[in-house]
Amino acid sequence: MCPGGLVVPAATAPGEIVVNGMSMSRRDSPFANSGVVVAVEPEDVAAFGGGGIFAGLEFQQSVEQQLFLFGDGSQKAPAQRLTDFVQGKPSANLPDCSYIPGLTPAPLYQLLPSFIYQHLRQGVLEFEKKMRGYYTAEAAVLATESRTSAPVRIPRDPLTFMHPQWEGLFPSGEGAGYAGGIISAAMDGQNVARAAGYLS
Numbered sequence: 001m002c003p004g005g006l007v008v009p010a011a012t013a014p015g016e017i018v019v020n021g022m023s024m025s026r027r028d029s030p031f032a033n034s035g036v037v038v039a040v041e042p043e044d045v046a047a048f049g050g051g052g053i054f055a056g057l058e059f060q061q062s063v064e065q066q067l068f069l070f071g072d073g074s075q076k077a078p079a080q081r082l083t084d085f086v087q088g089k090p091s092a093n094l095p096d097c098s099y100i101p102g103l104t105p106a107p108l109y110q111l112l113p114s115f116i117y118q119h120l121r122q123g124v125l126e127f128e129k130k131m132r133g134y135y136t137a138e139a140a141v142l143a144t145e146s147r148t149s150a151p152v153r154i155p156r157d158p159l160t161f162m163h164p165q166w167e168g169l170f171p172s173g174e175g176a177g178y179a180g181g182i183i184s185a186a187m188d189g190q191n192v193a194r195a196a197g198y199l200s
């Protein structure tokens with residue numbers, strides 16, 4: 001959650017929509033934003049890329065491109081009100097949002113892969129039980145923050161943390177597929193530094 005932050009465009013190639021969230025040090029925007037993550041397991045993406053090592057990457061691309069195709073060719077993010085998203089119905093209009101390219105009303109409950117939608121929907125309803133007011137029509141759901149962790153994992157030995165074939169190579173952090181976010185990347189870095197003998 002970035003209080004006083006903004007949602008930013010984060011695509012790295014033409015023909016895709018990717019968003020991310022951040023805040024400036026003053027945290028003085030009138031908006032808050034949070035990314036809500038769904039775990040994607042190898043069996044979820046087995047139908048992509050022939051089930052090979054790039055299956056996750058192809059799945060990720062297919063989601064990002066599908067969302068782009070729904071739009072008008074710009075970086076406007078497909079979005080809907082949170083309550084409509086959960087109820088599976090279109091949004092007639094959208095609340096104000098920090099995302100500078102703007103929003104396009106879109107049936108995200110249809111555009112997102114079904115298992116992702118169902119997990120998000122369930123998650124939002126659970127959050128509401130713990131944080132009253134979370135489930136509100138004033139919030140917009142934007143799609144999609146799809147770069148939370150690398151869709152490809154570089155192999156490493158679970159004990160030495162080294163690549164099984166390249167001695168001295170320690171795949172670590174997000175890019176190597178062992179973290180998604182600041183804290184998990186930091187923890188993975190600590191574990192690897194310890195295994196490499198740089199931390200006690």
Ligand SMILES: Cc1cc2nc3c(=O)[nH]c(=O)nc-3n(C[C@H](O)[C@H](O)[C@H](O)COP(=O)(O)OP(=O)(O)OC[C@H]3O[C@@H](n4cnc5c(N)ncnc54)[C@H](O)[C@@H]3O)c2cc1C
Nearest residue numbers: 001002008020021022172173174175179180181182183185
């Ligand atoms: C806009 C934005 C907002 C984010 N917001 C959040 C958030 O709110 N909460 C959260 O948990 N996570 C957030 N993240 C994700 C978070 O930044 C990453 O998960 C985290 O930084 C990953 O850490 P890392 O050490 O694995 O990789 P990185 O931080 O990417 O570090 C990799 C380093 O390797 C360097 N490098 C790359 N190639 C080479 C090379 N060939 N030689 C030498 N050095 C090289 C890079 O310059 C970089 O410094 C956000 C990311 C972005 C882009």
